[in-house]
Amino acid sequence: MDLVRESVAFFDDLQQRVDIGLRHQGYLFVARTDDGALSQRNLVAAQRTWGLTDVELLDRSEAGRRFPYLAPDIVNARFRQGDGWLEPRRLALELARASGARIETGVTVTGFRIDGDRARGVATTSGAVHADNVVIAAGPLSGPVAKLAGLDLPLATVRRQKLILPDVPQVPAGAPMTIEFETGAHWRPAGGGAHALWTAPAPAGPPLDDVPTTAEFAFGLLNPASDHALARIVPFWKEVWASSRLQWWLQAGQYTYTPDRRPLLGPTRIPGLAVNTGYSGHGIMGSIGGSRRAVDAITGKLSPADNPFRPDRPMEIRAFDVL
């Protein structure tokens, strides 16, 4: 939570100067069963005790008044206006620009230079690079990269896909991220259409550079007969499904999970070699706070005892998140 808070404060500040596509259009979780509605009520009560006081619990009629596209038979909704999204590519390019660092693209790390017991740099497809501190931040490929140095990181990679619908006139441009509480299936406005996702538990697979997509993912969200169809809580998705204008494409990547769903940040057992990885699906929201902690841990500003994300911590297994 702290990582996300720090990152969001940074994004808000950055957006004042550069457009990183940050929109606080809110997250709207919608329950369509009594059990779901009760869980939402309990969650909002718990969130208030954690200090998150701006989460609204809406009954069916209030939710319908505020968000008229919702199905009339939903039971309740939980809304937080402060939540939002940004364009990660714009953010990454702006961070790269502002860092002033020299960046080489199209170069692959193929090994590590270890002198005695200390990392002193990397071997790459375009030659050796010497450095007193080396950080593995290779996303889903962090496991195989770390193995090149003889390190076994506790990481599992799981395919996640995104459905991109470039032209959906039914989607209100100002709508929040709209999520079915029971299934986690969700969509949000993007361009003249929407992005839609569903992150049900899926088996881990080998880390991949090029992750294949499946048409089944698109049909699972779009076909109103699916058990996680977007149309379950927002009927206009039935029209979208039936429309001759419907176009979509799919993107796929992998979440890089740790057993406790928290990132690995800071030095490893090899002096001079650190990690900044394992964001477990939250690597954009957690990027700024996480990377700052990784730097503080490397420079000694954050001691191992005070670093809850140190790579060799004991980990309790936590379940997958739906978002």
Ligand SMILES: Cc1cc2nc3c(=O)[nH]c(=O)nc-3n(C[C@H](O)[C@H](O)[C@H](O)COP(=O)(O)OP(=O)(O)OC[C@H]3O[C@@H](n4cnc5c(N)ncnc54)[C@H](O)[C@@H]3O)c2cc1C
């Ligand atoms: C479909 C989908 C939706 C997502 N939605 C969200 C979201 O809504 N919010 C959120 O916070 N997060 C989301 N995530 C997760 C987020 O994208 C990741 O957590 C984040 O990108 C991780 O950043 P990273 O820098 O650790 O890794 P990456 O972004 O994967 O970057 C790693 C880089 O290392 C490079 N690399 C790998 N191996 C080598 C090598 N040997 N040599 C040189 N370079 C190498 C790769 O090419 C890549 O450029 C989503 C992920 C997916 C797949």
